Amino acid sequence: MKSVDEHLAEILATVRPLAPLELELEQALGATLAEEVVSPVPLPPFDNSAMDGYAVRAADISDVPVTLPVTDDVAAGSQELRAIGPGHAIRIMTGAPMPAGADAVVPVEWTDGGTVTVQISRPVSAGNAIRRAGEDVQAGEVVLKPGTVIGPSQLGIIAGVGRRRIWARPRPRVVVISTGAELVEPGAPLAPGQIWDSNSFTLTAAVREAGGEGFRAGSVGDDPGVLLDRLDTHLMRADAIITSGGVSMGAYEPVKEALSPLGTVRFEKVAMQPGMPQGFGVLGEDQVPIFALPGNPVSSFVSFMLFVRPALDKMRGLPADLPESVTARLTGPVRSPAGRRSFLRGVLASDGTVSPAHGQGSHQLAALASANALIVVAEDVTELPEGATVEVIRL
Numbered sequence: 001m002k003s004v005d006e007h008l009a010e011i012l013a014t015v016r017p018l019a020p021l022e023l024e025l026e027q028a029l030g031a032t033l034a035e036e037v038v039s040p041v042p043l044p045p046f047d048n049s050a051m052d053g054y055a056v057r058a059a060d061i062s063d064v065p066v067t068l069p070v071t072d073d074v075a076a077g078s079q080e081l082r083a084i085g086p087g088h089a090i091r092i093m094t095g096a097p098m099p100a101g102a103d104a105v106v107p108v109e110w111t112d113g114g115t116v117t118v119q120i121s122r123p124v125s126a127g128n129a130i131r132r133a134g135e136d137v138q139a140g141e142v143v144l145k146p147g148t149v150i151g152p153s154q155l156g157i158i159a160g161v162g163r164r165r166i167w168a169r170p171r172p173r174v175v176v177i178s179t180g181a182e183l184v185e186p187g188a189p190l191a192p193g194q195i196w197d198s199n200s201f202t203l204t205a206a207v208r209e210a211g212g213e214g215f216r217a218g219s220v221g222d223d224p225g226v227l228l229d230r231l232d233t234h235l236m237r238a239d240a241i242i243t244s245g246g247v248s249m250g251a252y253e254p255v256k257e258a259l260s261p262l263g264t265v266r267f268e269k270v271a272m273q274p275g276m277p278q279g280f281g282v283l284g285e286d287q288v289p290i291f292a293l294p295g296n297p298v299s300s301f302v303s304f305m306l307f308v309r310p311a312l313d314k315m316r317g318l319p320a321d322l323p324e325s326v327t328a329r330l331t332g333p334v335r336s337p338a339g340r341r342s343f344l345r346g347v348l349a350s351d352g353t354v355s356p357a358h359g360q361g362s363h364q365l366a367a368l369a370s371a372n373a374l375i376v377v378a379e380d381v382t383e384l385p386e387g388a389t390v391e392v393i394r395l
């Protein structure tokens, strides 16, 4: 059997980072920056007030209370150049440019709020409540580096330096197809022998959580021809495809039957539990990676975390590897099949313990949903007692 590490290494040797595109800011959330973002101007671009109040010369208000004539009013966005004379005050709003000659702002709370004259009750030192040009960013400064994942605050600085578009690797578009004649859409009634399709929801959501754009293409039954048609339809707009089910040893294995003859997708047993039967390869002229995951719900999810997630990281231009693990102490004994690396479901607690979930079957959706971690048991270990230290992957 192939090892988990060999299978991941083969996947990572096949998938490529997506080519950067020029993205509008509205499309850039979750993309990976492929250029240096440089500010053309200082930020703030000009000295401005940090508070609503009065621009003054600090020296004019050293003896308080003091009353000064209010000679002008300046709001944020004001384009007129103001200047302040000795002994005068200018009413000023947060973000408004500092009048020439003024060296401090008195917050309105420390005044009587007058508009013709203002009485100031507290002195301030020079520089009070002024935001200096360039104190956030200097003109020509690099504000974001290539390889940065664009989140809300990164969008903020990109827009803040005046850019409308940026070069970035887009979020991979991943089409999720489930197979199986027994599958019914949730919400529809079940006939005997049927179950509701859960994998396509889990996997599409997992893609989104991993920074991809997940498209749920529904279920295709057990007919390899229908699956090939469906793949054909989606191949044009997919950066990767995930199927679930139809990869083991049964009589109706549509994924294996459809894809084995193409010669570009391999079906193998990987030494892990769950997730032993795995298919991986590429499809079409563009060599779109396809992950043919096992149908058991826990198996497909664990396979996603171990193999698809790192592959998506690589496609996004990010470092890719097995998920990081932490160590924890078992609150109960566990078992694992010899020669396979187990990923048991468990609940990791803040006291550093991990409790194996009740129900470790590959079909046990509820046990998976109750877990927040996978307990990793090495290939050469078949049982571990309560209290043993284990590696744990957070979910």
Ligand SMILES: Nc1nc2c(c(=O)[nH]1)N[C@H]1C(S)=C(S)[C@@H](COP(=O)(O)OP(=O)(O)OC[C@H]3O[C@@H](n4cnc5c(N)ncnc54)[C@H](O)[C@@H]3O)O[C@H]1N2
Binding pocket: 178, 179, 180, 182, 183, 195, 196, 197, 198, 199, 200, 244, 245, 246, 247, 248, 249, 250, 253, 274, 275, 276, 277, 293, 294, 295, 296, 297, 299, 362, 363
């Ligand atoms: N004789 C053998 N039988 C099996 C082997 C084996 O080596 N020899 N491997 C077992 C293991 S391990 C796994 S994992 C499964 C993998 O099976 P398939 O990938 O072919 O998946 P299916 O047979 O289509 O389904 C398995 C199981 O999962 C349920 N399922 C499938 N799709 C969904 C879905 N979208 N939502 C919810 N549940 C789904 C399906 O009803 C089956 O119960 O094979 C073992 N058998």
Ligand code: MOO
Binding pocket: 272, 273, 274, 275, 276, 277, 294, 296, 299, 300, 362
């Ligand atoms: O390896 Mo299967 O994925 O255990 O149920």
